[in-house]
Amino acid sequence: MVEFPGFDQVPKTSRANLVYCCCISSLMLILITIWACPESLAPPTRPVAVVEVELADGISPDAQLHEPVGILANQQQLTKPAAPRLVKPAVAADSAAASACAGRRIYMYELPTEFNLALLELCASKLVGWINFCAHVQNYGFGESVNSSEPLFVDDWYGTDAYMLEVIFHSRMLRYECLTDSPSDADAFFIPFYAGIHALPYLYTDKRMEWQGPELVAWLQENATDSWQRHGGRDHFLIAGRTAWDFSRSLEDDTGHWGTTLLVLPELANVTVFSLERRPWLSMDQAVPYPTGFHPSTATSLRRWTHEVRTSSREYLFAFSGALRPSMATSIRGLLYNQCINSKTRCSLLDCSKIKCSHNPIPIYKKLLHAEFCLQPRGDTATRRSVFDSIIAGCIPVFFHEDTAYTQYSWHLPKDPTTYSVFMSETGIKNGSILVEEVLGSYSQTRIKEMREELIKLIPGSLYRHPESTDPKLIDPEFCDAFDLSVKGMLNKVLSFKAHPHSSQLAS
Template identity: 40%
Template sequence: MQLGVASSVVRLLIRSAHKGGGGRPRREHGVMKGPDKRSSTQASAAFQSLRLVFVLATVMWASFLYYHFTVLSAGARRATVLDGASADPCRGRYVYVHDLPPRFNADILRGCQNTSDQYRWPDMCGFISNAGLGRALADPLDGDFTGENGWYGTHQFALDAIFHNRMRQYECLTTHSALANAVFVPFYAGFDFVRYHWGYDNATRDAASVELTDWLMRRPEWARMGGRDHFLVAGRTGFDFRRSNNMNPSWGTDLLNMPGGREMSVLVLEVSRVPHSREYAVPYPTYFHPRSDADVRRWQDRVRGLERRSLIAFVGAPRPDNPYNIRQQIIAQCEASDVCRLLGCGFGTSQCHTPGNIMRLFQRATFCLQPPGDSYTRRSAFDSMVAGCIPVFFHPVSAYLQYWWHLPVHHETYSVFIPEDDVRSRNVSIEAVLRAIPPETVERMRDEVIKMIPRLVYADPRSKLETVKDAFDIAVEGIIDKVARARAEAAADESSFSHAMEMFGFRRK
């Protein structure tokens, strides 16, 4: 457009130059007269030529300057805007958090004393202190496991509160839901499970979940993707939220089977193995919650330099009421070995509820045994790896078929697998298998476990890590990636549908 304007200006100036010249004959007394002298005519023509050249050069130079400073500068400004957008550190990472009514989270915690059960469930009030981390530890033996060093008496099922408090510190929160790459639902499903599990009917157990899904499905944020960009944290196993899929008709809630619950993604401590579910396993909370990158590096250096005096360690209780469980055989093998250390967790003992004792045992061992317990995986597996102990698994679901975001795909790089059928049939010596691993292989495996530690812990929600990604960061990245794929698939489906409609002669208005 600018060049067209310049051409018009040139044409106007040329016509003006011709009109102002002295070469045109003049009329005097009705008689046409020519120039007085031939030389003056030639001089005038030469002058007009030079004048035309000057005018053309001026116009061309002006056009060049206009184009350079107007067109190119505008392009540079557009490029700067685009570069600025691409330089946004939160681009593609924005999370919108629903402002739920307090009955779905804060009010549940206010009733923490209601979770007390004389047989199975402790009073949860102490465990939800310190932003969900529990009470700070005070280690009377060597002072390593203290609150000052990032160690707390964290309950294994406290992730609802820990994750929500970490989300409050997330650097890419947005108050504009239309900009969000994922939508977080801070419903404390795990705590809700506990408060009504014993002595209540299913309608009472499901009441909060029904109210939540009804509230969500009436929100405009839900309508955009039918809830597929929403996610919540249910800090228990997925089994606990799929009652209609369970053999026990009175166990847990049915949150993940009801309308609304089926569409959301959910982070659980262990997936329920239901086909096509939207469950994703994340690590159990451990006792360690670093406040800085330096805390993480310092702990890694410590466990890397420890002397491992025992070959094997096991922390756990037998399952006498379940003959299929291999814990009894594992305990028997450990008790018969000179290189295995056992921390018994029988009913009525407190050894397994003393974090310092557990972590000291794991720190002194090369291999830590992790058989299934009430479910396929255990919190102990993550505690042991935080201590730099190489885990030994007996069932593939315990680690290899879940925790895709947090554990290496090649499980042989950080763990040992012994089939539980071999242990159950007494066809294998656990000690012999572990002794047969070459020392250089053991060192590589331990180094891999120590490198994994940041991905297995949840940082203190009241502080912020700078460059280290913890279990929370990895989980949020995983959810955002899943939502992006769901959005791309929806767009592809829409495009395919539109194409098919056009092929059959239909046009969408």
């Protein structure tokens, strides 16, 4: 066996020669590596659609790491928001991508930040003195992560505020695979205006006497002349993260009544507006699902939740979650509350006047997972987020007014409502001719299971997946969440308009 001497046993002259040879060999290896793979030593590139933060005056780089409003960053501290700048990804130019994007190209306007991101810098009560929404801006608009040790709610659950719909959509649109930088190639145009957040001073301060929206119209007319005039705005859409009623005050109304003027501006009459609740008679209004607390980032997460929905023990016949509306003479919530109490062990009740339900999904879903049916009476307006909580929990929704869902979510819910829901008239509840327990108790277990399976099919299209997801099963074109279905609906609407350009109505 050949034995090699230790380094300390080599003569000094030979040792020096050995060191010299090793250095030369190492240098040659480095030079060969650089020549063969120059990118290996280059700094890592940033992924597309990230936030580049321009430091605000007086804020150190270290402090900047803890600022709240990189809407595409995962920040947890919300103090002194910075001024994030979103970077729009380029559309792949290869022929396969071009073919896949045929009829699906969307141009997103680069609005001045005063119309979107700069508004988020004012989250700490600077738009309205008593409204601080900084916590809700975190995590792409999903809000703060749910702090739970329960395995079912550890991953992908957030205290989501429904009014962050605009931020959620913008975050996803930045990653939309068929964005185009060429307006002439676009099939549709997205206006990334944070209408609901921008509306806050017009709803709650002395600005309520002013019109909302003329500055946006002026910018579009000046900076997007060709695309704006091409079809009179009919191929444009924006997100208004509140109900349409919050933007529908008459231009002639100078009494300070509720609402802004955004959706009654004649210049925006042809623009499709996605909102939490539409005016059912207007084809340019389109309701999209309320954001709930579940935003899956992996197919495993979604599959685990679906399994829970399908196998959960449903010991209650029905459930009611919500706060009463004693000041509303037309509300049936008090009557349903009493019916729930009278049903004793067959009804599960969650009084949201005692527990703050809006940003805490865990107690809500614990109730919904253990009931067969969930009551969905109107609140301040016809729609409510609980409808989508109910769908995602596999709790069959019971409606009392058509405008709560049937006239609203035509792009997201089945045309035949009997496949997934139950309807009872408000009149019957008020006059006592309808007893909820009696009606729901008549459904067989076979029929209930069939309806629940329909709800399970609706779960993906009723939630907003995590925008950072890289799971191939979630980003596959065959998988559609609420965002995907909304975009598809808009593109179909534009396609219908272009096929029948003289029609007074667009397909809805």
